[in-house]
Amino acid sequence: MDAGTHRPNARPRLGRIYLVWAAVPLLIGLLLARYAGVSLPAPAQQMVKAGAGALHASSPLALFLLQLLVLLVAAKGMGRLLRWFGQPAVIGEMAAGLMMGPLLFGALLPQLQTALFPANSLGTLGMISQLGVLMFLLVAGAELDLGRLQGRRRFAIAVSHAGIAVPFLCGVVLAICLYPTHGPAGVGFTSFALFIGVSLSITAFPVLLRILADRQMTHSPLGQTAIACAALGDATAWCMLALIVAATQASGWGAASFxxxxxxxxxxxMLGVVRPWFARQQIAPGREGAWLLGMLLLTLACALLTETLGIHALFGAFAAGVAASSNPQLRELVISKVEPLAATLLLPLFFAMTGLRLRADALQVSDLWLCLLVIAVATLGKLAGTFAAARSAGMQAPDALRLGVLMNTRGLMELIVLNLGYELGLLDDRLFAVLVIMALVTTAMTGPLLNLCGRVMRST
Structure with missing residues (x-):
């Protein structure tokens, strides 16, 4: 019989032969080599704990890869779940990172959480998460297209600054009540109050852009107004925060003034020299890689400079992004190339580090009322300031209310600010946990409040 006669059955038969005589023996051999003569611990928690401990003892890289794998799966899984409920994926990723800490994961499986995230491994996670934040702020600065303010500049200045000033005042008044019980030792009331005021004034510009895109509002008049107000508000709040950090880290008025x-x-x-220079440049085809490398080097140099000057590396990265935003080609290059790496791989580490900073005993039952109070003050301050200024400038009441709801989005920017305050010693463990919850709640409520505003408008 001709050999070609059996050709149609050759592939299935070879597949079975390979499975029986190659794959199965190889798998059995690997299992025997790994587990023969070894008595496995019965409880799954002990098994994983022992495995993580062995990984850490034998290879820090293996433990880091395991941590990264767990964090990415948790972050992306929670992000998909929250998108199913109509929330931005970043809310789920933030929540997943906080769940990795002692408040949830550590409370349910303390031994497993300690084994997976031993204290001496957090330094590496922390440094890489800081790199992720630097890259994110580079992208956030690049997205801050000041050209969008044309025709809306005076309105945006008035509304955005009102949306900062009113919650800032509310935060300072709240700090008067909080300082006796939550003011860290050695921190003066002025620094504490100013930081609380700024932390209640933040609007998450990048998250706002994504909410508007999900709702197809980016190019609507309200969306463009919200973008302009959030851009100016973000820049102003970061300038205020830079002044507070400089004054807090300096020793004495002379150092603070310097x-x-x-x-x-x-x-x-950055604004008067570097930004105009970028605006005049043209990126030739094939030179995108060189420009991207130059942008990353500039970002690291600016971050190093501001960190050395006692401001913080975050401000340097944000300023580099703002400078790059003047060139549309460079802005799109940074956003398209840097954001996927930062948002997909590095930021989940930052969310996890925020969660790991929360102590298991950070929140008490009495702090539930404090959480509700802080959320109410932060939300009403943003809504009142933005709504009143927008109405005074001639905006219709429904649009002014929706603009206030959009400005109440805090998201990742708020977490960055809170982590900075925690590093500087301006927040104790309990207040840090309360403000982190406020950041999540005020961001998550943006979508439902917008839906409520829409239903009210349709019914009237």
Missing amino acids: SLACVLVFTLL
Whole structure:
């Protein structure tokens, strides 16, 4: 019989032969080599704990890869779940990172959580998460297209600054009540109150862009107004925060004045020299890689400079992004190339580090009322300031209310600010946990409040 006669059955038969005589023996051999003569611990928790401990003892890289794998699966899974409920995926990723800490994971499986995230491995996670935040702020600065303010500048300045000033005042008044019980030792009331005021004033510009895109509102008049107000509000709040950080880290008025002068000079150079220079450049085809490398080097250099000056590396990265935003080609290059890496791989580590910073005993039953109070003050301050200024400028009441709801989005920017305050010692463990919950709740309520506003408008 001709050999070609059996050709149609050759592939299935070879597949079975390979499975029986190659894959199965190889798998059995690997299992025997790994587990023969070894008595496995019965409880799954002990098994994973022993495995993680062995990984850490034998290879820090293996433990880091395991941590990264767990965090990414949890973050992306929770992000998909929250998108199913109509929320931005970043809310789920933030929540997943907080769940990895002692408040949930550590409370349910303390031994497993300790084995997976031993204290001496958090330094590596922390540094890589900081790199992720730097890259994210580079993208956030690049997205801050100041050209969008044309025709809306005076309105945006008035509304955005009102949306900062009113919650800032509310935060300072709230700080008067909080300082006796939550003011850290060695921190003066002025620094504490100013930081609380700024933390209640933040609007998450990048998250706002994604909410508008999900709702197809980006190019609507309300969406463009919200983008302009959030852009100016973000820039103003970061400038205020830079001044507070410079004054807090400096020892004495002389050092504080020098740091503030450095902030001013650095800002003027980036906006008055570097940004116009970028605007005049053209990126030739095939040179995108060189420009991207140059942008990353500039970001690291600016971050190093501001960190050395006592401001913080975050401000340097944000300023580099703002400078790049003047060139549409460079802006799109940074957003398309840097954001996927930062958002997909690095930011889940930052969310996890925020969760790991929360102590198991950070929240008490009495703090439930404090959470509700802080959320109410932050939300009403944003809504009242934005709504009143927008109505005074001639905006219709329904649009002014929806604009206030959009400005109440805090998201990732708020977590960055809170982590910075925690690092500087301006927040104790309990207040840090309360403000982190406030950041999640005020961001998650944006979608439902917009839906409620829409239903009210249709019914009237």
